[in-house]
Amino acid sequence: MEIVINLAYLYSATSFILGLKFMGNTQKAKSGNLFAATGMLVAIIATSYLVINQDPKVENIIILILVLLIGTVVGRYMSKKVEMTAMPQLVSLFNALGGLSAFIISLNELVINFNNDLTIIFKTVVISGIVLGGASFTGSIIAFYKLSGKFNKGNPKLLKRVSQMLLIVIMILSISIITTPDFTISSVITIVLISLFSLFYGVLFSLPIGGADMPVLISLLNAITGIATIFSGIVFNNPIMIVGGVLVGSTGIILTIQMCKAMNRSLKNILFGVQKGAINTSNDTEIEVQQTSTVEVSSLLAFSKKIAVIPGYGMAVAQAQQACYELQKKLIERGAELTYIIHPVAGRMPGHMNVLLAEANIDYRYIKDMVDVNDAMEQFDVAIIIGANDVVNPAAETDVNSIIYGMPIIKAYKAKQVIMMKRGMATGYSGAINPLFGRSNCKILFGDAKESLVKINDELKNI
Amino acid sequence: MQNQFLISDIDGIYVLIFSILLGVEIIKNVPAILHTPLMSGANAISGIILIGGILQLLSAEIDDYTNIICSSTAILLATINVAGGFFVTHRMLSMFKIKRK
Numbered sequence: 001m002e003i004v005i006n007l008a009y010l011y012s013a014t015s016f017i018l019g020l021k022f023m024g025n026t027q028k029a030k031s032g033n034l035f036a037a038t039g040m041l042v043a044i045i046a047t048s049y050l051v052i053n054q055d056p057k058v059e060n061i062i063i064l065i066l067v068l069l070i071g072t073v074v075g076r077y078m079s080k081k082v083e084m085t086a087m088p089q090l091v092s093l094f095n096a097l098g099g100l101s102a103f104i105i106s107l108n109e110l111v112i113n114f115n116n117d118l119t120i121i122f123k124t125v126v127i128s129g130i131v132l133g134g135a136s137f138t139g140s141i142i143a144f145y146k147l148s149g150k151f152n153k154g155n156p157k158l159l160k161r162v163s164q165m166l167l168i169v170i171m172i173l174s175i176s177i178i179t180t181p182d183f184t185i186s187s188v189i190t191i192v193l194i195s196l197f198s199l200f201y202g203v204l205f206s207l208p209i210g211g212a213d214m215p216v217l218i219s220l221l222n223a224i225t226g227i228a229t230i231f232s233g234i235v236f237n238n239p240i241m242i243v244g245g246v247l248v249g250s251t252g253i254i255l256t257i258q259m260c261k262a263m264n265r266s267l268k269n270i271l272f273g274v275q276k277g278a279i280n281t282s283n284d285t286e287i288e289v290q291q292t293s294t295v296e297v298s299s300l301l302a303f304s305k306k307i308a309v310i311p312g313y314g315m316a317v318a319q320a321q322q323a324c325y326e327l328q329k330k331l332i333e334r335g336a337e338l339t340y341i342i343h344p345v346a347g348r349m350p351g352h353m354n355v356l357l358a359e360a361n362i363d364y365r366y367i368k369d370m371v372d373v374n375d376a377m378e379q380f381d382v383a384i385i386i387g388a389n390d391v392v393n394p395a396a397e398t399d400v401n402s403i404i405y406g407m408p409i410i411k412a413y414k415a416k417q418v419i420m421m422k423r424g425m426a427t428g429y430s431g432a433i434n435p436l437f438g439r440s441n442c443k444i445l446f447g448d449a450k451e452s453l454v455k456i457n458d459e460l461k462n463i
Numbered sequence: 464m465q466n467q468f469l470i471s472d473i474d475g476i477y478v479l480i481f482s483i484l485l486g487v488e489i490i491k492n493v494p495a496i497l498h499t500p501l502m503s504g505a506n507a508i509s510g511i512i513l514i515g516g517i518l519q520l521l522s523a524e525i526d527d528y529t530n531i532i533c534s535s536t537a538i539l540l541a542t543i544n545v546a547g548g549f550f551v552t553h554r555m556l557s558m559f560k561i562k563r564k
Contacts, residue, residue: 071542351498
């Protein structure tokens with residue numbers, strides 16, 4: 001009996017590890033995902049079989065099958081309905097559900113074992129599961145609402161102070177409950193307080209982080225759910241829960257680090273630091289821009305050989321991906337060479353822009369990461385910037401006083417000609433002034449990105 | 464019931480440490496283009512927490528309503544996470560096809 005379960009778990013663990021490994025390869029990623037899914041199924045079946053075999057209870061089995069079915073149907077429905085632009089929201093929402101689940105399971109395990117003699121390790125692990133699960137749940141819910149554009153930052157300085165104090169209170173309460181030998185009525189109150197404070201902490205943790213730091217927050221919350229899962233795995237002495245939790249935790253932490261690097265900010269600064277106000281030395285000097293028209297842009301594109309397209313979240317907001325694909329087809333027919341250049345934090349979660357381009361049928365072979373082309377930007381005859389701003393802002397390299405100073409940028413300004421598609425003269429998400437607008441090789445095409453692209457496509461037919 | 468599962472504490476520590484080392488090695492090589500599906504796939508795997516819920520639910524006494532309600536709710540939430548995560552990852556990855564010229 002035991003050997004069967006062990007083999008089943010071995011299969012699950014292997015499938016998770018290999019599944020994630022395959023997900024690093026565009027050719028195998030799809031089968032990797034399916035492989036990991038079979039591992040999940042095997043783990044569920046094996047675990048249920050083990051318990052049912054020891055002590056079958058028909059009612060509980062029926063409930064289990066019901067909730068598994070309902071959960072699958074609901075999950076499938078949500079995954080089918082979601083727009084690709086809303087992917088960060090969906091991932092946050094799923095993460096919230098996982099966190100809440102860990103929270104409930106840890107709390108329930110504590111209640112079940114309430115009258116038993118509990119070891120310090122057991123108590124530590126269970127309390128950690130409650131705190132992390134609860135914080136991950138409310139944190140992800142706040143992230144979900146922020147991504148849907150329903151919250152603003154509040155007062156970050158105050159929120160970060162309060163959340164730090166709350167964290168200390170949670171720690172003190174947790175230590176007191178862990179070191180209590182016998183549970184009494186006051187322990188119950190302490191546990192309830194820890195649970196409530198953890199939920200509240202998640203809110204305070206997520207609220208002040210915003211805007212361009214969103215990819216970091218999402219990765220981090222994902223990691224926290226993973227770590228909560230590890231703690232639950234230790235509670236149940238269950239290897240597959242530990243392995244699964246570790247893989248999720250590693251993914252979240254590595255992506256968090258990579259996102260921080262991409263913005264040249266430390267995690268400590270994002271979480272606890274207070275961002276300096278936007279001091280723009282060039283604020284007073286009016287930048288004179290050169291406007292251009294769709295006619296001019298289309299004739300420029302028609303006679304360019306090497307073209308770089310730099311998409312930002314603004315392109316997704318304007319739903320211009322499809323029009324961009326049409327433009328790509330036309331230009332390639334004319335013999336031009338097209339390259340999409342993606343900044344690591346383009347979009348609202350790691351890799352988001354790639355998914356949006358893939359949805360518009362844009363072949364990933366045309367897509368390059370910033371680091372791979374940045375040293376050779378001079379080769380491009382034209383760089384078209386669609387709905388991006390901060391990620392091409394040369395102030396990050398030159399202006400020590402700029403809020404984004406030090407952030408790696410796509411060196412679009414080195415291209416022979418730069419075309420920026422913009423709605424108006426507003427600044428990017430960071431609020432930093434962009435001196436690129438005033439450069440002699442930069443022209444601005446005002447208007448909705450989608451409409452402009454459609455017009456350019458029409459003009460190209462006549463050239 | 465204490466779920467004396469299949470591993471001892473020291474085995475658990477081995478599993479923990481080796482999977483951390485392995486996880487870091489695998490994931491750090493994933494290219495940026497696949498970061499979103501990687502994250503939603505990993506997110507689906509985090510739903511493995513439902514195993515804990517299953518252990519609680521299946522060993523709950525019939526009249527232990529709090530336990531049954533808590534554990535089945537937890538399983539329901541985690542199942543949405545698992546199923547939704549794998550389905551949406553599949554949907555995303557289906558878009559990353561190489562198109563014929």
